[in-house]
Amino acid sequence: MAAAPQQSKIVRWIDHRLPIFTFMRHELNEYPTPRNLSYWWNFGSLSGIMLVIMILTGIFLAMQYTPHVDYAFDSVERIMRDVNFGWLLRYMHMNGASLFFVVVYIHLFRGLYYGSYKEPRELLWMLGVVILLLMMATAFMGYVLPWGQMSFWAAKVITNLFSAIPVVGDGIVKWMWGGFTVGNPTLNRFYSLHYLLPFLIVGVVALHLIALHQHGSNNPLGIDRKGPQDSIPFHPYYTVKDMFGLGVFLIVYAVFVFYLPDALGDPVNYVPANPLQTPLEIVPEWYFLPYYAILRSVPDILFIPAKLAGVLCLFGAIIVLFFLPWLDTSRVRSARFRPVYKWVFWLLVIDVVVLGYCGAHRPEGWFIVAGRLATLYYFLHFIVLFPVIGWLERPLPLPTSISAAVTKKSSAPVAAASSMEKH
Amino acid sequence: MADAAQSKPMDAHIQESGTRRDFLQIAATALTGIGAAVALWPLIDSMNAAKDTLALATAEVDLAPVQLGQRLTVKWRGSPVFIDHRTPEEIQAAEAVDVSTLRDPQTDAQRVKKAEWLIVVGVCTHLGCVPLGQKPTDPRGDYGGWFCPCHGSQYDTSGRIRQGPAPLNLAVPPYQFTTDTTVKIG
Numbered sequence: 001m002a003a004a005p006q007q008s009k010i011v012r013w014i015d016h017r018l019p020i021f022t023f024m025r026h027e028l029n030e031y032p033t034p035r036n037l038s039y040w041w042n043f044g045s046l047s048g049i050m051l052v053i054m055i056l057t058g059i060f061l062a063m064q065y066t067p068h069v070d071y072a073f074d075s076v077e078r079i080m081r082d083v084n085f086g087w088l089l090r091y092m093h094m095n096g097a098s099l100f101f102v103v104v105y106i107h108l109f110r111g112l113y114y115g116s117y118k119e120p121r122e123l124l125w126m127l128g129v130v131i132l133l134l135m136m137a138t139a140f141m142g143y144v145l146p147w148g149q150m151s152f153w154a155a156k157v158i159t160n161l162f163s164a165i166p167v168v169g170d171g172i173v174k175w176m177w178g179g180f181t182v183g184n185p186t187l188n189r190f191y192s193l194h195y196l197l198p199f200l201i202v203g204v205v206a207l208h209l210i211a212l213h214q215h216g217s218n219n220p221l222g223i224d225r226k227g228p229q230d231s232i233p234f235h236p237y238y239t240v241k242d243m244f245g246l247g248v249f250l251i252v253y254a255v256f257v258f259y260l261p262d263a264l265g266d267p268v269n270y271v272p273a274n275p276l277q278t279p280l281e282i283v284p285e286w287y288f289l290p291y292y293a294i295l296r297s298v299p300d301i302l303f304i305p306a307k308l309a310g311v312l313c314l315f316g317a318i319i320v321l322f323f324l325p326w327l328d329t330s331r332v333r334s335a336r337f338r339p340v341y342k343w344v345f346w347l348l349v350i351d352v353v354v355l356g357y358c359g360a361h362r363p364e365g366w367f368i369v370a371g372r373l374a375t376l377y378y379f380l381h382f383i384v385l386f387p388v389i390g391w392l393e394r395p396l397p398l399p400t401s402i403s404a405a406v407t408k409k410s411s412a413p414v415a416a417a418s419s420m421e422k423h
Numbered sequence: 424m425a426d427a428a429q430s431k432p433m434d435a436h437i438q439e440s441g442t443r444r445d446f447l448q449i450a451a452t453a454l455t456g457i458g459a460a461v462a463l464w465p466l467i468d469s470m471n472a473a474k475d476t477l478a479l480a481t482a483e484v485d486l487a488p489v490q491l492g493q494r495l496t497v498k499w500r501g502s503p504v505f506i507d508h509r510t511p512e513e514i515q516a517a518e519a520v521d522v523s524t525l526r527d528p529q530t531d532a533q534r535v536k537k538a539e540w541l542i543v544v545g546v547c548t549h550l551g552c553v554p555l556g557q558k559p560t561d562p563r564g565d566y567g568g569w570f571c572p573c574h575g576s577q578y579d580t581s582g583r584i585r586q587g588p589a590p591l592n593l594a595v596p597p598y599q600f601t602t603d604t605t606v607k608i609g
């Protein structure tokens with residue numbers, strides 16, 4: 001395939017040897033996309049942009065940061081006070097991490113609602129779960145770098161989780177620390193890995209996109225595209241829509257960075273790390289609260305002690321997502337046509353919020369009960385409700401095609417769009 | 424295309440199973456795999472505690488200024504060590520416990536060298552927080568020892584786990600009394 005004929009000689013020369021322009025035209029201009037994507041489909045490209053922002057701000061922070069227990073805290077304070085625009089870099093990176101999780105969580109729940117994990121997008125979904133795991137590891141290690149009290153104690157408590165593993169647990173924890181406790185070797189390796197993992201994420205994102213472009217995007221109706229009348233080219237239609245969404249998102253991001261820079265963080269992390277004193281309450285960043293609640297809620301299960309059971313459930317809560325394409329037995333993708341699942345979906349959203357709320361409070365009194373019930377429901381939702389609802393539910397009749405469904409509702413704008421396509 | 428052309432004669436070999444070529448292929452693959460695994464070991468082991476880290480292993484403490492009933496925190500291998508100059512009542516409370524009721528059964532005598540000095544690592548055996556109780560104003564839990572604020576583990580005056588999620592007693596570090604009033608930890 002050659003570059004489009006209207007392109008310049010240089011472009012054609014290059015494209016003949018390195019078909020980069022053909023590739024871009026194929027994946028952007030010609031890439032057929034369902035014509036009915038809603039704004040929930042913006043969060044994929046937003047995640048990608050967040051990843052780029054995190055890597056950019058991170059690389060420039062790394063030029064000023066010192067990974068040593070005696071200097072790390074001060075070097076971050078220096079970034080905040082003395083480095084030109086250091087405060088901006090750090091606040092963008094810090095709040096960027098939070099908003100990155102907001103965007104990715106919305107992206108994930110979008111997939112849950114519209115059944116985007118179903119055949120033929122199982123691997124696409126599973127690669128997404130891998131990205132989530134890598135992001136969690138990256139954010140955890142990044143949070144340790146400023147070496148505040150919360151950094152230190154989060155590192156200590158989370159690494160100690162692995163000591164729950166029978167027999168080899170203690171050895172693994174000492175190995176992760178590179179010493180007798182969390183210390184300088186730990187800080188150094190976390191820095192090294194915090195630098196590395198985002199680039200691994202880039203790699204997995206590439207695979208995620210290859211898998212996406214194989215079958216194209218799912219859509220709010222959850223039915224396959226049947227012909228050209230169901231699609232529009234990605235560029236310019238969705239590039240424009242994504243840009244608009246980005247604008248709105250950047251406003252929210254800017255409000256946090258410029259007006260509420262510490263709203264999402266814990267003030268205790270502005271106290272330098274002290275290995276001899278635990279803060280009164282150890283709370284993770286908000287995006288880890290539901291998992292933290294699961295960890296703390298689980299009691300002894302049969303012969304498994306609470307500490308190990310908590311760790312298993314914590315990881316299980318993410319691992320179960322890998323199996324979702326096979327746990328959901330319904331063949332209808334979109335919740336729009338699933339009268340029961342449509343409501344049950346929201347129970348999971350509520351459940352995760354309840355878990356987050358429990359994770360932010362000491363496990364005492366009602367919080368223990370609520371935490372345990374919410375944890376139980378979480379697993380019940382995936383392991384029992386997904387298969388059972390799929391079997392019992394009678395889905396509504398699906399529309400015959402995307403274009404039939406969207407033109408029935410409002411014919412005017414669609415007609416305009418398709419006439420534009422001809423130009 | 425090239426693949427298809429080559430695969431014809433290969434297929435013929437596979438039919439008559441267990442040829443010399445199969446053997447060589449399996450042996451080479453297996454050895455490469457083992458070689459790669461062995462080559463990984465130096466990378467993994469480099470992350471274990473280095474020799475200089477391991478060498479930082481002792482702390483000398485002068486006990487003379489520690490009053491009866493007072494608790495002292497010292498740092499050893501980056502973690503706090505609790506030194507408790509126990510009162511006769513505290514010693515008695517620790518000795519009176521029926522060991523069979525404990526989660527991690529140990530007598531008080533197994534945990535001390537001199538009854539009035541309890542020396543334990545101040546790291547909760549649950550997830551590693553530092554329990555409260557070193558200052559007179561700290562909460563000490565229902566058993567008069569230490570209280571871990573993280574998830575509520577309670578330790579008695581012998582540093583044994585009595586309540587809460589922690590599985591084990593506070594660890595006793597290796598130590599020696601070098602004189603009557605100095606102790607070397609580690």
Ligand code: HEM
Nearest residue numbers: 054055058059061062065090094097139142143145146198
């Ligand atoms: C997936 C992308 C990333 C995420 C989710 C992430 C997350 C975080 C978080 C949560 C912090 C702690 C912020 C604070 O409380 O101060 C942090 C700090 C840091 N990160 Fe990242 N990060 C990412 C990518 C990167 C990259 C690619 C680099 C370097 C090339 C980097 C370099 C740093 C540095 C030097 C710090 C310490 C300075 C500071 O605390 O502001 N990060 N990161």
Ligand code: FES
Nearest residue numbers: 547549550571574
């Ligand atoms: S760390 Fe002490 S109770 Fe959990």
